[in-house]
Structure formats: C-alpha cells, structure tokens
C-alpha cells in the first residue's frame with residue numbers, strides 16, 4: 001500500500017458518485033488507485049480534482065487500466081447492477097490472469113453474483129460480490145462493506161477493505177466489514193440490509209403520518225424525531241428524518257410539504273421479499289413497505305379513489321400519544337429485524353453459507369443506511385447465543401417487545417379508526433399476534449384443503465407426520481393427493 005510503487009495497489013471501474021467517493025476514501029487511506037470510466041472526460045475531471053497526496057491515476061482504456069495494476073490485480077467494479085457488470089467483466093477477462101481479484105461493489109442480485117463467481121472461478125479469477133452501504137457520504141468517509149465469494153482472496157483484500165470501512169463498537173475501532181461467506185452470500189446480506197432499510201423507512205413514514213394527524217407541524221416533528229434520536233431509536237434514518245422535517249424551501253415552506261408522495265425503488269426490497277417467500281419465510285413488514293411504495297406511485301389513481309371511496313366519519317386519534325407512536329416504531333422495528341434475521345438464518349442453512357449473524361449485526365452498526373444503536377443489542381443477542389431460534393426469544397428482546405407492543409397495538413387501533421394507513425405497523429402486530437398464538441386457525445385451512453382436494457391433515461391426538469383424510473361430503477373415496485408441502 002504505497003504510492004511509490006510503479007503499479008497501483010488497486011483499480012476501480014465506474015466513476016459515478018459512489019465510485020468517485022470510494023476512490024477518494026481509498027486514496028486517503030494511502031492506497032494508490034488506477035481508475036477507468038467509460039466516458040474519459042469524467043475520468044479526466046475526477047483525476048484533476050484529486051489532491052497531491054491522493055495517488056489517483058486515470059486510464060483511458062481497459063488495457064491501460066489493467067496494465068496499471070500490481071499483481072495479483074485487485075479490481076473494484078462500481079457500475080450499474082445487471083448487464084453492465086457482465087459487460088465490464090467480459091471486457092476485463094481477456095486481460096486478466098489467474099489469481100486476479102474482481103470485486104463487484106454494486107447492488108447486484110445475489111444469484112447473478114453466484115453465477116459470475118462460478119464462471120470466473122473456472123478461469124482462475126477470484127470473485128468477490130460485496131455489498132457496500134452508506135450512500136455517497138458513507139463511500140467517502142466509511143461505508144459498511146459486506147464481502148463474500150472467493151474466500152482465499154479475503155486475506156489479500158481484508159486490510160484495504162477494512163481500512164476504508166466505517167468503524168463501530170465501544171472504542172469506534174471495529175471495522176464494519178468482515179468476511180460474509182462463499183458465492184453470492186455478500187450480496188445476499190446486502191439485499192437483506194436493503195429490505196430492512198425499506199422497512200425502517202416505511203415505519204418512520206407511518207410515524208410521520210400519525211404525528212401529523214396528532215397535529216404536529218414539520219418543525220415540531222423535527223423536534224420529536226430529534227428526541228427519538230437521543231434514545232433507543234437512535235439511528236441514521238431517524239437522524240436524517242429530523243433534518244428533513246426541519247428543512248425549508250426557498251420561500252420557507254417545509255420541504256416535506258413540497259415533495260410529491262410517490263416513492264421510487266430500484267428493486268432490492270422486492271428481491272428481498274421474493275427470496276424470503278421462496279424460502280418460506282414471512283418477511284411481511286418489508287413486503288408491506290414495498291407494497292406501500294407501489295401504492296404511492298399510483299398518484300392519479302389515488303386522486304380518483306380519494307373522490308370515490310369513503311373513510312371513517314371520525315378521523316380523531318383518541319388519546320394516542322407521541323410516546324405510543326415511539327413504541328410503535330420500536331416494536332415494529334424489532335419485529336422487522338426478527339423477520340430479517342429469520343430469513344438470513346434460513347438462507348444460510350439452505351445455501352450452506354455458514355453466516356455469522358452476530359458478525360452481520362456488528363457490520364451494520366456503522367456506515368450503512370440502517371445503522372442504529374439497536375444493532376448493538378442484536379449483535380449482543382447473537383453473541384450470547386449463535387443458535388438463537390428467533391431474535392424475539394432473546395431475554396433482552398422478550399422484555400423490549402413485550403414493553404413496546406401496547407404502544408404498537410394502540411397506534412394500529414387508533415390509525416385504523418381514523419382511516420390512516422399504517423401497513424407496516426399493522427403487519428408487525430399481526431405477525432406478532434400470530435407468532436405468539438400456540439393454537440391458531442390453520443386447522444380450518446387444513447380441513448378445507450382436505451375437503452376440496454384430499455390434501456390430508458395431521459391430528460392433535462396423533463404424532464406429527466401421520467396424515468389423515470376424511471370423506472367430508474360422503475362423495476369421495478380413500479385416495480389422497482399427497483401431503484408434501486412446498
């Protein structure tokens with residue numbers, strides 16, 4: 001790691017905002033970096049802005065770029081997820097040699113990363129798919145980095161990635177970057193991070209609706225969110241929400257009041273929900289968050305619906321308090337993270353990734369968008385018991401969720417009565433109540449399935465795994481359709 005070597009320590013392709021900031025972060029940490037961008041003018045402008053003590057070397061062609069790197073080459077890609085990654089890899093491949101290391105730092109779909117990892121391994125190229133979270137500011141000053149793929153490449157890039165990552169822990173010296181696991185696991189963990197990010201944002205957006213309905217102005221909400229940021233809800237997203245509430249447009253109107261309520265999305269939340277469903281895991285709060293963004297985007301249809309469809313006569317929230325809404329935020333977040341970690345545990349078992357859930361929680365304590373005080377508690381819970389069946393079973397979280405659920409329940413009831421949509425809160429509460437119900441209503445589902453399709457059922461008075469069929473209407477026979485479950 002020195003700027004005196006004739007070849008650069010590492011290279012980066014893709015000088016959009018994340019790429020530029022990551023290069024400057026690397027350079028500030030003493031690494032010499034060769035850069036390449038499809039548009040050469042961008043490279044020239046960027047290199048011209050580097051200071052004398054930042055060793056950033058512009059290159060104009062892929063050949064020149066590869067030749068500028070010390071061996072084994074370490075190449076970071078920060079290009080648009082999808083086909084562009086494949087195209088860049090295709091351009092690079094003829095110039096690479098065995099043992100070179102390619103690190104995809106974009107938001108790639110984990111199955112794409114798995115495919116690229118396997119294809120490049122056949123050519124002796126080591127591939128790392130790494131989630132990088134923290135946006136523009138994180139990339140510049142320390143993101144959370146979640147690398148997975150070729151394990152034997154990790155010792156060769158560890159120092160560099162940990163140097164540029166955020167630091168957390170009691171002394172702010174624990175890197176928010178550690179090895180995640182094989183294949184596409186790094187990008188999988190980043191995808192779940194993003195799904196949880198969607199959930200956290202929706203939970204705060206619902207608090208905004210409820211607090212507004214309680215009569216708080218944006219300036220007053222800035223104070224409320226700021227207060228929340230001093231306690232158990234302390235997190236980057238609450239902090240920026242307070243700042244957003246305080247921001248005003250040129251004419252003094254609160255910024256929040258001039259922004260169209262139609263949310264965009266680039267797909268990682270949707271991927272999270274699809275993956276959870278494929279695993280048979282109900283990551284329902286995130287599903288609601290993705291759905292709420294979809295509903296928000298139907299701007300004109302919603303205007304028409306607002307004219308036609310009735311809400312309740314009374315729009316009052318009764319005696320709902322700000323403290324109840326804070327409890328709702330906290331309880332909903334706990335349930336969302338419990339769901340997220342259920343998916344991580346299941347994906348790890350299914351793919352034999354050996355994910356270390358405590359380590360993942362530690363990596364999310366700093367640098368990333370979901371960074372929060374609360375992740376210390378999650379890291380501690382998995383530190384106490386790496387095989388914790390569910391986050392909500394940890395003694396700390398049992399107490400925390402039981403104490404905050406009444407506020408969530410009150411908020412959902414009040415919002416439902418007033419016709420205020422709180423899909424994430426309602427979903428969290430419904431999950432909680434279903435999860436803590438020892439005997440639910442699926443006996444009826446089983447009876448219905450058996451009635452119309454002879455799908456069979458298990459009996460309370462017989463061991464699990466013994467399947468029974470009833471000829472409910474007296475019209476069927478003894479034949480059954482099998483008891484497998486997908």
Ligand code: 6PG
Nearest residue numbers: 133134135194265266267268369
């Ligand atoms: C991060 C973010 C980032 C994501 C944006 C936008 O961890 O830094 O998750 O990777 O791309 O938040 O995502 P959406 O456009 O899907 O909201």
